[in-house]
Amino acid sequence: MEIKVLFDKLNLDERFLTGWGFSVLVDDCILFDTGEKPSLLLKNMESMGVDISSLTAVVISHDHWDHTGGLWEILSSKERLKVYGCPGFSAGFKNKVGGLKGELIESDKVTEIAKDIYATGEITGEYEGQYMPEQALVVRSDNGLSVITGCAHPGIVKILGKVRETFSTEDIYLVLGGFHLMGSDRRMINVIVDEFRKLGVKKAGPCHCSGDEAESIFRDKYKDDFVQVKAGEIIQI
Numbered sequence: 001m002e003i004k005v006l007f008d009k010l011n012l013d014e015r016f017l018t019g020w021g022f023s024v025l026v027d028d029c030i031l032f033d034t035g036e037k038p039s040l041l042l043k044n045m046e047s048m049g050v051d052i053s054s055l056t057a058v059v060i061s062h063d064h065w066d067h068t069g070g071l072w073e074i075l076s077s078k079e080r081l082k083v084y085g086c087p088g089f090s091a092g093f094k095n096k097v098g099g100l101k102g103e104l105i106e107s108d109k110v111t112e113i114a115k116d117i118y119a120t121g122e123i124t125g126e127y128e129g130q131y132m133p134e135q136a137l138v139v140r141s142d143n144g145l146s147v148i149t150g151c152a153h154p155g156i157v158k159i160l161g162k163v164r165e166t167f168s169t170e171d172i173y174l175v176l177g178g179f180h181l182m183g184s185d186r187r188m189i190n191v192i193v194d195e196f197r198k199l200g201v202k203k204a205g206p207c208h209c210s211g212d213e214a215e216s217i218f219r220d221k222y223k224d225d226f227v228q229v230k231a232g233e234i235i236q237i
């Protein structure tokens with residue numbers, strides 16, 4: 001199983017465009033988040049040899065522009081594409097998916113998308129005082145579970161708690177994505193790293209909105225098990 005990083009703030013080389021937002025492709029067919037702009041996502045997909053026709057579903061972590069930016073172009077190019085969202089997403093988002101003939105699937109429960117690939121379903125979160133529901137992706141491989149997050153507005157530890165509760169007997173191999181710790185106190189970040197260790201998380205790949213300080217603390221503590229996320233990178237899990 002592999003994760004192709006389609007969009008982030010860093011890149012492997014100049015073939016891959018960067019910006020604000022996040023997007024990965026799992027098992028060559030499940031798209032998780034779509035970055036800030038269609039042109040950037042489509043260019044990077046082309047550079048990685050990924051065609052829209054190979055997508056079987058799109059999972060949107062949460063209803064923020066830097067995660068939904070490329071979605072509308074994808075839906076315009078492929079009708080009846082399954083879009084996994086949360087019940088608490090805005091009416092505007094839901095109507096737009098429907099208008100482009102996407103097949104919206106909303107759940108607050110863990111939902112199997114394909115063999116060994118699951119959406120966590122809605123987890124309660126908050127952003128700048130507003131309700132901001134979010135879901136993560138869980139992928140099972142021989143190494144254990146990999147959890148991919150968009151911004152982790154509910155809190156990265158809370159998200160991992162839901163994964164732990166549902167998949168109680170399986171090891172968490174990798175946690176990758178936005179951890180939303182920009183501006184967080186170092187002591188808080190250290191507590192979060194300790195929580196990762198308690199949960200048995202083997203590898204960590206904070207990127208996007210995790211913040212420079214959180215990335216550097218995770219890098220120091222995880223050493224060889226720190227995963228550097230860059231657009232264009234293929235991560236084996």
Ligand SMILES: [Zn+2]
Nearest residue numbers: 066150151209
């Ligand atoms: Zn974000």
Ligand SMILES: [Zn+2]
Nearest residue numbers: 062064151153
């Ligand atoms: Zn966000």
